Amino acid sequence: MRKRVLPRVILSCVLLSTGAWGQSIDARPMDAGSSDPASVLDAGRAAPGGLPSAGTADAGTLAAGQVQVTLHGVPVTVTASSVLADAKDPGRYGPANLLDEEPGTVWAEGKKGTGAGEWVELSFPPETPVHAFLVMPGNPKSAKLYKANARPRKARLELKLAEGRKLDYTLDFPRDFPAGGALYVSYERQWAVRSARLTVLSVWPGTRYQDLCLGGFVPVLRGPQERHQKTFLGAGSALAPTLAKFMASPGYIIDLLPPRESGVAAWMHSYPEVPHNGPLPSPQEEFDLVNGPREWNHYRIKLDSAAAAASMRSEVFRLLPAPGGRGYVFGPSVPPKAGDDSSNFRVHWALVAGSWRLVGLDVMYREQTADD
Incomplete structure (x- = not known):
């Protein structure tokens, strides 16, 4: 991560896989101008300044912060406003980490400044029934890293729904919100979610690093209804859909x-x-x-x-x-x-x-x- 001293020194988060949430996903980089999930990202051509807003990238250009993730069999496109570069491992801080329910991986933004205004967005296939969202702030690997890196203080969750409808939530994370904690947004409306954007409005600065981290932004996907009972893809081995099963x-x-x-x-x-x-x-x-x-x-x-x-x-x-x-x-x-x-x-x-x-x-x- 970027240390907040002069001269500027580039450091990185110490992240280890803990397997605490226990979910596997398949993530593949995408060409921002193509819907083909097989498009391969050339990390060496990624612009260090990050991405333009979702949907505004020129056709054919490569987007360093956009990937397609297969979550419980559903293709989800994940886009980030920027990504912290890591020359040895281009995907180390990428937005695909937000969907894996793995506390040892994070998305980290790559812009100068506090991280306020940075965002991540999930886009879903048409008519995808999305039931809830689980948002985990900061770097949840340990309490030490959680405090060392910047984390959201207040965020806005914007849902674009079918038939042009929209819905907003404001998420507050107080200073004493613990490492590894999350907020669960129980969206249960009948309208399918086309996209969900999480924008960081304000930030708790890190004690050592300036980079803003986010540990998770997990959608809960609803399966077919059986005998008037809702089913949720991944319930059991994955925590977010299991919470939805309980709340249903x-x-x-x-x-x-x-x-x-x-x-x-x-x-x-x-x-x-x-x-x-x-x-x-x-x-x-x-x-x-x-x-x-x-x-x-x-x-x-x-x-x-x-x-x-x-x-x-x-x-x-x-x-x-x-x-x-x-x-x-x-x-x-x-x-x-x-x-x-x-x-x-x-x-x-x-x-x-x-x-x-x-x-x-x-x-x-x-x-x-x-x-x-």
């Missing part, structure tokens, strides 16, 4: 629990009151959803209504690393305006035998607000 039917989690033969429990906890941030108190009631009592109908109804209420309040949810690095915790992104029990839940996810499974469920009767 929160109360029916049997397929998301660890298999009984794995020996892994899935603990359900209920609380009279919990903080919005920080450690949880002792639960009021708890039992194992895998091996314990199945009579949890009261909590199933509670979870269904809480997820629905949270979605009505905001379509943005947060996914944070679990304590000790054991998976992730998923729940509403903002605290309630007043103490209530209508939209509070947290779900703990972990990899079990190669699939993401629900291993913990917190049903919260009241969540403290900032004023409590």
Whole structure:
């Protein structure tokens, strides 16, 4: 990465493959003026200043920041406003890294300045049913690299939909937003998404490097509907579509629990009151959803209504690393305006035998607000 001292020194992010998210994709460079995914990028001819806006490149010119990625069998074109150059590995900081659910890879912009105004865009084939997006800021490889590199402070997600419709979301990442955390945007409208652009509006500067990094911009692709149940491409081995599967039917989690033969429990906890941030108190009631009592109908109804209420309040949810690095915790992104029990839940996810499974469920009767 670029060190913010004089004379200017070119350094690079230290990125190692952790395999934590566990998803493979096929990425191939594209000629910006061609829809042929077999077009090969000549990295030596890439302009160091990055790209013009998507769709404005001259036909036949090579775009250093555009690739076509096959995600769960669907071709997705990924374009970036600029890409940090690496002579030894041209794709090291390329935009294809945003779709691989791999915390050890990032997209890094290559322009001078803070990175504010830089963007990445996903373009989909016509009538592609896109259900949600997962956005991971910064360099999530480690807390040290996360702070060392610049990361988004505020970003805008712009969706271009079928029949000329548009939809915007503003995503806020506070200073204490943790390394490896992400925001999940639960877009569930009937209109197909033609493209999704994520623009960085403001930046948290890095303590050592000026380059802005983004760890993930993952779309959730919906599959064919079966018996009035929505399916999601990649659910199980990939986390983002597994979250969508949960949100589609929160109360029916049997397929998301660890298999009984794995020996892994899935603990359900209920609380009279919990903080919005920080450690949880002792639960009021708890039992194992895998091996314990199945009579949890009261909590199933509670979870269904809480997820629905949270979605009505905001379509943005947060996914944070679990304590000790054991998976992730998923729940509403903002605290309630007043103490209530209508939209509070947290779900703990972990990899079990190669699939993401629900291993913990917190049903919260009241969540403290900032004023409590």
